Structures are given as C-alpha cells and as structure tokens.
Amino acid sequence: MIKKMMMLLCTAIMLAMGFMNPLVQAESVNYLENLKPELKGQVQPIISKSDQEVPQVKNELSGINYQIQKVDQAIRDNKKMIVQAEADIIETTSEIKQLKKEIVELEERIAKRNEILKERAISYQASGGGDVSYLEVLLGSESFSDFVDRAGAVVMIAQADKELLEQYEDEKRDLKNKQDSLQHKLTDLTEKKTEHEGMQAQLEEQQKQYNLRKEQLAKKEEKKIALKVESHIKASHLTVSKQILDNSAKATDVSAAPNTNQGTNGNKNSVITAGYKYIGNSVYVFGGGRTAYDIANGRFDCSGFVHWAFSQAGIKVGSSTDSLKNSGRQISVNEMQPGDLVFFDTYKKDGHVGIYIGNGKFIGSQSSTGVAIADMSNGYWKQKFNGRVVRIS
Structure with missing residues (x-):
C-alpha cells in the first residue's frame, strides 16, 4: 500500500x-x-x-x-x-x-x-x-x-x-x-x-x-x-513490539526460575526443569499424563505431571495425589526446598499437588493454565496451600 x-x-x-x-x-x-x-x-x-x-x-x-x-x-x-x-x-x-x-x-x-x-x-x-x-x-x-x-x-x-x-x-x-x-x-x-x-x-x-x-x-x-493498512502500520508495529517484549520478559522469568535451584542436587534440578518445555504449550486434562499420547501433546493433570517430571530424573513416584502425599517423608514448611512436593486443598483435601521451585513458587499442571509456574506466597494458591510438604529422597 x-x-x-x-x-x-x-x-x-x-x-x-x-x-x-x-x-x-x-x-x-x-x-x-x-x-x-x-x-x-x-x-x-x-x-x-x-x-x-x-x-x-x-x-x-x-x-x-x-x-x-x-x-x-x-x-x-x-x-x-x-x-x-x-x-x-x-x-x-x-x-x-x-x-x-x-x-x-x-x-x-x-x-x-x-x-x-x-x-x-x-x-x-x-x-x-x-x-x-x-x-x-x-x-x-x-x-x-x-x-x-x-x-x-x-x-x-x-x-x-x-x-x-x-x-x-x-x-x-x-x-x-x-x-x-x-x-x-x-x-x-x-x-x-x-x-x-x-x-x-x-x-x-x-x-x-x-x-x-x-x-x-x-x-x-x-x-x-x-x-x-498503511494508516495503522506504526500503531500495529508498536503493539507487536510490545508483545514481543512481553514474551521476552516472560521467557526471561521462566529461564531465571531454575537459578533458584542451584542448591539442589542434579536429580531434583532435572525434575524441576523437565516441565519448562510445556509452559504455554500444554493443557490440563483430568487423568492426563499417563499415556505416550498425553505426554507428547502436553496433556496432564496435577499428579500426572509430577509423576512424569520425576520419571525424567529416573525417580519413581505415584501418579495420584493420595499416593504422592504418602511418598517420601513429610517436612515442615520452614524446611521446604526446591524439588519438594507441595499440596493444596482445592475441590477436596490434598486435591492439587505441585513441585516447589523456590522463592514462594511452584510448577504444576493447573486446570486454568496447563503446566505453569504459580505463586503460592499470595492470592489463590496461598489460600489453598494446606502446609503439607513431602520430600522425595
């Protein structure tokens, strides 16, 4: 034009x-x-x-x-x-x-x-x-x-x-x-x-x-x-540039998250970082993450994602919240470290589980976002966190 x-x-x-x-x-x-x-x-x-x-x-x-x-x-x-x-x-x-x-x-x-x-x-x-x-x-x-x-x-x-x-x-x-x-x-x-x-x-x-x-x-x-449209080229350019900057900022946040786990061992670091490829590229499916099709297409529920993430580090854990909460050993919130499991009372007691990554955040498959990093230090997840922390040894 x-x-x-x-x-x-x-x-x-x-x-x-x-x-x-x-x-x-x-x-x-x-x-x-x-x-x-x-x-x-x-x-x-x-x-x-x-x-x-x-x-x-x-x-x-x-x-x-x-x-x-x-x-x-x-x-x-x-x-x-x-x-x-x-x-x-x-x-x-x-x-x-x-x-x-x-x-x-x-x-x-x-x-x-x-x-x-x-x-x-x-x-x-x-x-x-x-x-x-x-x-x-x-x-x-x-x-x-x-x-x-x-x-x-x-x-x-x-x-x-x-x-x-x-x-x-x-x-x-x-x-x-x-x-x-x-x-x-x-x-x-x-x-x-x-x-x-x-x-x-x-x-x-x-x-x-x-x-x-x-x-x-x-x-x-x-x-x-x-x-x-020529009359909107500049405005569109600014909008898209802003989106690119926003996406870059998000990518920076995601790439920075593993730095919080420098104090954990190699296996726990692998557990945490395994799921980053699914951030923004996954969907929550009840009962998901148990088949090759689900994993290839990023279809997980909370416990299925945790089970898969630990398997990437060669660690076998259960694939349900009930089995996960009885795995490893329970520790206090003050002892919480990256790689520990954190539990939340959503639609039932211990209805949701995620992997703590440090700085008050955890990674998990949430029903509204799929695999994502969520903040448990305030808002919804702080309210739902029930204090149960499990360390898988």
Whole structure:
C-alpha cells in the first residue's frame, strides 16, 4: 500500500508539474529526484519491518489455533469423563435401591420365622397356661411305645428349631454383610460425586481459558488486518513490539526460575526443569499424563505431571495425589526446598499437588493454565496451600 501511495504521490507531482512553467518544472523535477531517496529511506524500513512482523503474527496465530485445538480436545475428553461418572452414579444408585429392597425382604422373612418359632414353642412347650419342658412331655408317656414316639417327636422339633435358629443367624449375617456393602456403595457414591463436582469445576476453568484464547485469537486477527493498512502500520508495529517484549520478559522469568535451584542436587534440578518445555504449550486434562499420547501433546493433570517430571530424573513416584502425599517423608514448611512436593486443598483435601521451585513458587499442571509456574506466597494458591510438604529422597 505504501508503494502504491508513493507512486500516486509521484504521479500527482508530475501532473502538477504540467501546469508549471519550465523553470518551476525543472526545479520540481530536481526536488523530486532529491526527495525520492529520502522518502525511500523513510518508508522502506517500515515496509521491511512489516514484512518481518506479519509472519511472526501468523506464526503466533498458528500457535494459538493449535493450543485452542488441544484445549477443545481436553474439554471433549473431560465431558466424556463426566458423562461416564454420571452413568456410574445412576448405576450405583440403582444398585443401592435394589439392596434396600433385598434388606426389607430379609427382614420380613426373619420376622415370619420368629413367628413360627413362637407358635411352635406355644404348641409344644405350653399347656394349661403353664410351661411344660420336653422332659415333662416324655414323662407323660402312657406306654413305652408312646415314650418312643414322643422322644422322636421331641428330637424332630428340637432339630427343626435348631435349623431355623441357624438359618436365622445366617440370614442375620447376610443382612449385616449387605448393610456393609450398602454403606460401602454409599461411600463410593459420595466420593464419586465429589470427584464429579471437581471435574465440573475444572471443565468450567478450561472453558474459561478456551474463551480467553479465542479472544486473543480475534485480537491477533485484527492486528494482522491492521498491519495491511498503511494508516495503522506504526500503531500495529508498536503493539507487536510490545508483545514481543512481553514474551521476552516472560521467557526471561521462566529461564531465571531454575537459578533458584542451584542448591539442589542434579536429580531434583532435572525434575524441576523437565516441565519448562510445556509452559504455554500444554493443557490440563483430568487423568492426563499417563499415556505416550498425553505426554507428547502436553496433556496432564496435577499428579500426572509430577509423576512424569520425576520419571525424567529416573525417580519413581505415584501418579495420584493420595499416593504422592504418602511418598517420601513429610517436612515442615520452614524446611521446604526446591524439588519438594507441595499440596493444596482445592475441590477436596490434598486435591492439587505441585513441585516447589523456590522463592514462594511452584510448577504444576493447573486446570486454568496447563503446566505453569504459580505463586503460592499470595492470592489463590496461598489460600489453598494446606502446609503439607513431602520430600522425595
């Protein structure tokens, strides 16, 4: 556009010279010849700068588009997990209802057997309003044959009562086992609901991040268009330059972070620095970081990232917050050193874990940012830090 404007400017000058007298025309030609290098010297750097910056913006747009695709895929994966969790909750609830029904039926059968025992006791052990023992029944025999018959009847009655009592005890135990099973199901269901709520919160955070990235993409597109308009070249140049400076400052902060770990051993330093390549190039996925596909595409949850980072230094640790908090040895906050694990109460107790890197900061996979360095000395993470620090030896 600037080249075209230069051509139009030169044409206008030439046309204007057609109306001038020869002396003025000659002076204008000389002036124009002298002006051309100056104009070229002023405009050409702007054109060259724009030619350099447009590919940079396109590359940045391509990177953001790629990041949006990863976030979008993560959202779809998390939605599938939520749908599965809801299906499991429905199935568990149905099983609980069935258990309750079976328990009611057991109680009814036990009550009926109690009535049978009562009736038999009344029929064979009570007479004339008084209690009669089995011995009295036998002594009341009128003959030896009657005695044998009565003895056989008493044995049969006693055996039947014994079997009923044993069956009663068996079914009582069965009832207790089913009640225990029911309680276990209820506990699992409660935990699953808590996990479900946690996933919902993480999904909302990821959706929020997705929208922010879309806004960034729209702004970048606007800047790309602005670069093509001559009247906005300077403004666009300043904006892009500022972004480059901002990105350079962030890169400097990230590269400076490992310097805080000079006091740690080589293994811990490897643990800390392993994840830096994923900063700004990863996404939080619940259950992520356990497969080669997830690792290649920067898809981690908090415990999956910690497990992977330690594996890069040849150190085996668990892949869940529960297993990680019971690994190594717990130390006080005052003893905290780079490479230690720090825990946070987010959607549940010890719901989030990261790797301390020094200066009140930790690296971890956060639901809103993916792998990033976060400040636990103030704000949200200070509020959520529960004081649990674990050192992996």
